[in-house]
Amino acid sequence: MAKLTLGFISAFNERVEPLMNGTVKAEGIELIPTYSHPAETFWRQLKFGEFEVAEMSMSCFLIAKSQGADMVALPVFPSRRLFQTELSYNTDSGITNPEDLAGKKLGVAEYQQTAALWIRGILEHDFGVSQYTIHWYMERSEEMSHGSATGFKPPPGISFNRIAPNKSLVSTLIDNELDVAHVASPFALQANTLDRSSRIVGKNDWSKIRPLFPDRIAEGTRFHRQHGFLPVNHAYIIRGDIYKKYPWVAFNLYTGFVKAKAVAKEKLLEQIPSALFFGADYLSMTRERIGDDPFPYGVKANQAMLDTITGYSHEQGLTPRQMKAEELFAEQTLGL
Secondary structure: OOOEEEEEEEOOOOOOHHHHOOOOOOOOEEEEEEEOOHHHHHHHHHHHOOOOEEEEEHHHHHHHHHOOOOEEEEOOOOOEOOHHHHOEEEHHHOOOOHHHHOOOEEEEOOOOOHHHHHHHHHHHHHHOOOHHHOEEEEOOOOOOOHHHHHOOOOOOOOEEEEOOOOOOHHHHHHOOOOOEEOOOOOOOOOOOOOOOOOOOOOOOOOOOEEEOOOOHHHHHHHHHHHHOOOOEOEEEEEEHHHHHHOOHHHHHHHHHHHHHHHHHHHHHHHHHHHHOOOHHHHHHHHHHHHOOOOOOOOOHHHHHHHHHHHHHHHHOOOOOOOOOHHHHEOHHHOOO
């Protein structure tokens, strides 16, 4: 029996790579992989629906689904990040801790992106800083933003601004035009069509730039102990026409992702002793603070995280209501 051929677009991710390179197969499916920077992937998929299976921003997915977009997600979350620990501030801003961000100018690539959603939610719920007290600055142009593909409009009452086209998050931060920005280092951003910070770096050096959370491990441990999860960034979606015609694809793809993650984990455990001198110690510390699997898949294992991100999305005015798992994920995966 011939396999179903599906176009599959994703960034490189070690937990997904075995499925991308064919080491792991999704039963009955032949995937044609395309590697792409996430910022470009999401714009292309939201705008044109080019691929049958695609990596997708969680925030953009929630917004698109709330508007009736014809796609369904798999509870596969390839990346998780402590977005609040990626904020950097200029020492001339007077900032010394997260509570000082009220009244400040904060730059993000895009207001509706997942990183910004988590930053706003964590600042408000964990540190008492309302999104309405911050002046938000966006790097991406309206035309080349994910928001343009979803019809995003800033929520009422938000101080919403765009950075000039000849400037970037990096340049405005180090030139003291922004107080704080979602920029972790001079080369934190890979070059891509949507983001300018990898190309426009400003006139000054980084001597006055400091991380908002100097001890990233301590903040990550605090967050995980308080919330019980690490924030997800992306998921994978199946285009609606494919899912309707071949509903079995959802379970088979999910199983393939799970197998690929297992292969990646085994490979990592084999590499740690020789690749990282203190790798075994770091792995032990990670397990002690976060558990054996920092990247769980499935709806059940991620219920607290899903309740939080959908709640933040609605609370911040990105979606008209709090979305439910049954509205978001393929029916065949809801019990997993």
